[in-house]
Amino acid sequence: MTIRRRAALGAPLLLLPGVPRAQAPAPFPDRAITVLLGYPPGGVTDITTRAVAERMARELGVPVVVENRAGAATAVANTAAAQARPDGYTLLMGTSTLAINPGLQPNLTPKEPMRELAPIGTVFRTAFVLHVHPSLPVRSTAELIAWAKANPGKLNFGSSGTGAVNHLAQALFARRAGIEVTHVPYRGGAPALLDLRAGRIQAMFQAVLEALPVLGEGATRGLAISSAERLPLLPDLPPVAEALPGFDVVFWQGLFAPAGTPAPVLARLEAALTAVTRDADLRARMAENGVVITTGDAAALRKTLAEETVMWGDLIRDAGIKPD
Template sequence: MRFIAALALACVGTFAAAASPATAQTFPTRPLTLVIPFAAGGSTDLVGRLVAQRMSEELGQQVVVDNRGGAGGNLGSAAVAKSAADGYTILMGTVATHALNPLIYTKIPYDPVKDFAPVSLLATVPNVLAVHPSVPANNVAELVALAKKDPGKFSYASSGNGTPLHLSGELFKTLAGVDIVHVPYKGSGPALIDVLAGQVPIIFDNLPSSTEHIKTGRLKGLGVTTTGRAPVFPDMPAIGETLKGYETYTWNALFAPAGTPPEVIARLNEAANKAVSDEKTKAKLAEFSATVVASTPDELAKHVQSEIAKWTPIVKQSGARID
């Protein structure tokens, strides 16, 4: 009897070991949830919904979008971090959730490195430095000269304290050696209203939000924040062409909970990269100046580490803290 029981246990162990890779190979067998940690309508939501639609086709299972906004992306990110590590709940992360929030919030319910398994850096979206037409500057160098001539006279608007746009402005101040005053708003919409009205002369904004205003001349676009120029404005220089080393942008990346099996991560990576590399998806993303990356998990892990390292001194100098 003891021999039979031992044999039975050994068989169970053998079958369990054999079943594990089979489960990974057949993943997924039911719908997935893609948590977008922001409200519907923003650039992250747009990217997420495009990716979810194509991933559904690639995986043969529906990828359901779940918008869980709140606390600058912390609530939705924490929910995914605490989910089962089986690949069925994944996160559309950003520079805010995985680089800035851990540096700015005094209390954060997750660790951006330890609590997540990187899947893929999907796309990047440039920000833009723009001014009201009344500002007598037509390029970055002229704006820097104006600001240096009258320290503290000029101010810039952003979508809020501690946001990527606020810190884009702080990096500009540091590299240009200028004193311009930050005016935070509750979102890009209210910030744009005041800049368009001439109440605030300068704005750092997501390029998609300001594109039409720049095209119609209601704003002057002085420079994009990426190292290269944006295809939608090929004649607009990158800020880095004047200020060496300047680079900021919004990025979207896919993460799973830490401990998700490597085989499942590989399947998600394959589906996500095929989704953003699809010609129709790329064309849609290009409409709001997003550039497809489609990285490996290891490349995304290194990207997160480099972003945290880049933003740490900038956040410290800005004094941005949120309780």
């Protein structure tokens, strides 16, 4: 190699006229982030999502905007997020429906949430109250099971709709307890609660916030909590698991990104979410709504989604549950 060639190799690269200089990628994030939510404004899921988004904006230094896209059992929002550019600027506040839809409505997209979405972290778990009309002569889960066995098919169990988590909780409860119940689906928890108050149905797994007023009035009688742990808001209600070991049904919420989002971006989002879910003020505020804020990383959320997809899929198939 000649001296001239060695000098050329060691010289700095000169840009030709009109050729742009390569730029390093901008640090993430450098603009607003959108979080899609498959529920309308005003409910606990929406309230929690907005509280989390507000605090994530502080952690990340950019606006975090919640966009409600309700419809098709949350599939509208789920699909939009799964099909978004995988750059971390469009996220999904996913829920238990991601585990339910593949078994209940396999034509909905995304058909494979485990493959089409990247978990970031868990946000909350909220249990259901198992409560009954006071005319039913039972005061515990064990007594309810005994009554149902003595009166097969006579226990009318309401839900907020076929395939809703509280319906699946009821179906799992009946299967584990070995009892026959009559499922009465409604279009939402409010009309079901009206009929429970009136005694037209006898039992229901109800969202905590909806159940609290009627429990306080004595219009219904609380028997248990659907989660494996007691709920601070209702410390006197034991878990169903004390009568049916291993029973643990909750409605959960977790943050996802489109599959293919770069690992450093996912790590930045996970770190911000972890900091948010450890916020004592947020935890206390949500506890007033019966919501247990959970600091769960991406691995924990992935495990929850995988396990519940199998659990609910098996139950839906074995019990022959079909969407309305």
